[in-house]
Amino acid sequence: DSGVTQTPKHLITATGQRVTLRCSPRSGDLSVYWYQQSLDQGLQFLIQYYNGEERAKGNILERFSAQQFPDLHSELNLSSLELGDSALYFCASSVVIAGGLQFFGPGTRLTVL
Amino acid sequence: QQPVQSPQAVILREGEDAVINCSSSKALYSVHWYRQKHGEAPVFLMILLKGGEQKGHEKISASFNEKKQQSSLYLTASQLSYSGTYFCGTVSGNTGKLIFGQGTTLQVKP
Numbered sequence: 001d002s003g004v005t006q007t008p009k010h011l012i013t014a015t016g017q018r019v020t021l022r023c024s025p026r027s028g029d030l031s032v033y034w035y036q037q038s039l040d041q042g043l044q045f046l047i048q049y050y051n052g053e054e055r056a057k058g059n060i061l062e063r064f065s066a067q068q069f070p071d072l073h074s075e076l077n078l079s080s081l082e083l084g085d086s087a088l089y090f091c092a093s094s095v096v097i098a099g100g101l102q103f104f105g106p107g108t109r110l111t112v113l
Numbered sequence: 114q115q116p117v118q119s120p121q122a123v124i125l126r127e128g129e130d131a132v133i134n135c136s137s138s139k140a141l142y143s144v145h146w147y148r149q150k151h152g153e154a155p156v157f158l159m160i161l162l163k164g165g166e167q168k169g170h171e172k173i174s175a176s177f178n179e180k181k182q183q184s185s186l187y188l189t190a191s192q193l194s195y196s197g198t199y200f201c202g203t204v205s206g207n208t209g210k211l212i213f214g215q216g217t218t219l220q221v222k223p
Contacts, residue, residue: 033209033210033211043155043216045210048208055209088152090155096209097208097209098209100209102209104154104155107154
């Protein structure tokens with residue numbers, strides 16, 4: 001158990017819908033990262049927040065957005081869902097802003113039908 | 114830019130050794146190694162921050178050649194529990210943005 005929690009564990013929805021994935025980092029960690037893992041794209045970095053502010057962005061689609069709240073939990077919002085958005089979405093957290101080791105949560109498996 | 118891992122897949126017998134390589138075309142700040150079992154979260158193995166530094170944990174160790182922008186993961190006397198997909202992740206800038214390689218699937222057989 002890494003100490004990072006993610007909800008829900010599984011999510012099944014239809015194309016065109018909107019979903020919200022939630023992540024609670026380890027106690028004391030200020031950085032939160034979101035990654036997408038699909039069969040054809042591997043493990044892809046989406047976005048990083050540090051203490052409430054966006055720190056780094058990867059190949060995150062405009063239909064996707066994220067935020068980190070004052071209590072440091074983070075949410076990833078996915079809208080206008082497409083079949084290709086089906087993937088495992090991982091949240092990770094670390095103490096430092098850069099370079100430190102990242103602990104991954106158990107992931108949310110999103111299935112878009 | 115995504116680091117390149119080699120080999121893509123390895124099959125071993127228990128007790129055999131393996132080396133997994135990771136190379137990048139960009140200057141690296143650090144290299145992170147993770148192991149992932151199917152359907153589970155990646156689990157952190159080690160992080161390397163300095164050129165030429167070698168870190169180890171029991172029978173798993175790694176090296177990082179900063180000049181060549183390469184890292185290698187060494188697994189000695191492999192156990193069944195070592196099976197999984199190994200990812201190297203590289204950090205190039207002053208962020209935590211981890212760019213992962215495509216992964217190396219390791220299967221250890223009895």
